[in-house]
Amino acid sequence: MAVTIKRAALIVAGLGVLSFILGVIAEIKKPEAGIPIPGKGVVICKYPKDPSLALGYLSVAFLMLSTIAGLLVSVLPLQRESVPHSVLFQSASFFVFFNIALFTSGVAATLLLWPTITEHLHLIRNVHHNPTTTCPTAKTGLLGGGAFVSLDSALFWLVALMLADNARHDHFYDVEKHSKAQVLPDGC
16 A cells, blocks of 8 residues: 555644644643652652653654654655655755754754653652752643644645645656657657
8 A cells, every 4th residue: 555645644644733732731731830848958849640741752752753754755755656856855845845844843842842851850850958949840831832833843744745746746747748759759
């Protein structure tokens, strides 16, 4: 079963939407602060159950899958029809959207990983030697922002896929037109 541009677009869009949904839910479920429990010279922070860690990591995983799918389908042959990479990247619009999609994927991964890893570190390192600590959590809004940039990234990959498909069709049309012109004799 060959990969078509429609299937690839559904895969990229589906994974991007899943990343977006999981990122937004992670932002909503993130605890506001932990509960400080004073001890002898230390403060132990007790945090409520935090599903934002798993949701944040899952959001990053789906973003990476969406990016890998978009990247592979953009440059690899579809339906056993190979096109040189130079043909694809000669299209200025494809080149621009391909790079924008890569950049937004990186920004989304950064905005999703930063608060997720920070929250993970807060949960692991919950003993503080500062008696005035307030049991912090990760910055508010970064997971939600990363989720929206993740959705943007998937949409840019969809545009790049459409432009790659157009470049492929143009290339095959030019090759077919050129080969027919060579087959016809000069006197016809």
